Amino acid sequence: MKKKLIQYTTKNFEKLFQKKPEYIFLSPGRINIIGEHVDYNDGFVLPAAINKYICFAISENENSECVLVAKDLNEAYSFNIKDQLQPVEKMWVNYIIGVLHQLKEKGLPEKGFTIVFSSTIPMGAGLSSSAALECGMAYAMNKMFHLKLSKEEIARIGQKAEHTFAGVNCGIMDQFASVFGKKNKVIKLDCTTLAYEYHKADFKEYQLVLFDSCVKHTHLTSGYNDRRNEVEQGLAIIKANYPEVTSFRNCTEKMVLSLKNTLSEIIFNRCLFVVQEIERVPLAIKALSNGNINQLGELMTKTHYGLSELYEVSCPEMDFLVTEALGEAEVVGARMMGGGFGGCTINVVKKETTDNVIQKLTKAYKIKYNIDLKAYKIKIAKGTSTYGI
Incomplete structure (x- = not known):
């Protein structure tokens, strides 16, 4: 799949510009194993880069003209690098x-340059194709023009591009995972300080499968902002009752439970999810380290029910996919992944039964919602890199 993408992108570059590209770069999408909606609550996340990529074929130009070709969209955009750069109508640009x-x-x-890029990262599925595009671009420029940027600077540049030119106030996890990813490793990341550790991720006889619901409900932005406000309100009340609490990281489930009658039902539920999810991350790392994939799956499943019932960021389609998956004996864990209200579920499935499970869920989803389910078997891969031509 990776080689096909590289060949496809390279051939299109050669066809359009009658020369070979000087550089090939690969920038991956990402998953998050566990640690959902805790990046802005001072918790840890557990992302990893995956073997779905944007491939960039690039050459320097002798003048200051730049040409960008988005092959999958059959769109192109040209500009002069010396001009003042401002947001435009085309979001990918x-x-x-x-x-x-x-x-x-x-x-x-x-200096000008010419780029053709193509992708195997599904658009709109919550696998951070935008972060892969931003970080791949920053990485490419860093290599081509010897800018001596660190990996962290590349991730921060990607995040800031999303804030300032795309208008999305995202956290740093997506960009960080895309740049720092390592094959068969998950990253325990503190999104506040960017302190991180690698932990092995050997899924043994299990396969990670993503089921793309192909829905994206409009509550995503409003729901996300509401949740942030709700947990901030809750934390303020917790701090007033427990002065030793500085953030959700040193708040316990016992403290939240003691305030059940003080917090409103909604605020209580939101805070309970956050403290439980923060506690699940080190348990998931331990399960991975011990090769206990069943326990990891159980933790992921608990996360889903927390996201659905306490944090209320799921939707009927996602709940259906998780329930159906967990009805199969070969699936040891399933949950919605990402901001919520649509996107993908992440599932841990026995390897030899993967195709059968995909077939069953595809059929059930079509009957229930008349939507063609998309399934992706994925592996944990290395981060943004140069590919030798």
């Missing part, structure tokens, strides 16, 4: 020029 805008401020040589 903004992810790229948002990166270039920052690099120009850091002294990027005003």
Whole structure:
């Protein structure tokens, strides 16, 4: 799959520009094993890069003209790197020029370049294709023009591009996982300090499968903002009753339970989910380290029910996919992944039964919602990298 993507992107570059690209770069999408909605609550997350990529074929130009070709969209955009860069109508362009805008401020040589890119990361499935595009671009410019940026700087540049040019106030997890990913490793990441550790992720006789619900409900932005406000209100009340609490990280489930009659039902539920999810992350790391995939699956399943019933960011389609998956004996864990209200579920399935489980869920989902389910078998892969031509 990776080689096919590289060949496809390279051939299209050669066809369009009658020359071979000077560089090939790969930038992956990401998953999050566990640690959902705790990145903004001072918790840890457990992301990993996956073997779905954006491939960039690039050459320098002799002048300051830049040409961007999004092969999958059959769209192109040209500009002069010396011009002032501002957001444009085409969103995919903004992810790229948002990166270039920052690099120009850091002294990027005003040299032109030509890029053709293509992707195997499903769009809109919550696998962070935008972070892969931003970080792949920053990584490519860093290599081509010898900018000496650290991996952390590349991740931060990607995040800032999303904030300033795409208008999405995202956290850093997606960009960090895309850049720092390692094969068969998950990253325990503190999104506040960016302290991180690698932990082995050997799923043995199990396969990670993503089921793309192909729905995205409109509550995502409003729901996300509401949850942030609700947990902030809850934390303020917890701190007033327990002065030793500085954040959700040193708040316990016992403390939240003691305030059940003080907090409103909604605020109580939101806070209970957050403290439980923060506690699940180290348990998941321990399960992975011990090769106890069944226990990891149980923790992931608990996360889903917390997201659905306490945090209320799921939706009927996601709940259906999780319930159906868990009805199969070969599935040891399933949950919704990402911001919520649609996107993908992540499932841990016995390898030899994966195709059978995919077939069953595809049929059930079609009958229930008349939607063609998309399934992706994934592996944990290395982060943004150069590919030798």
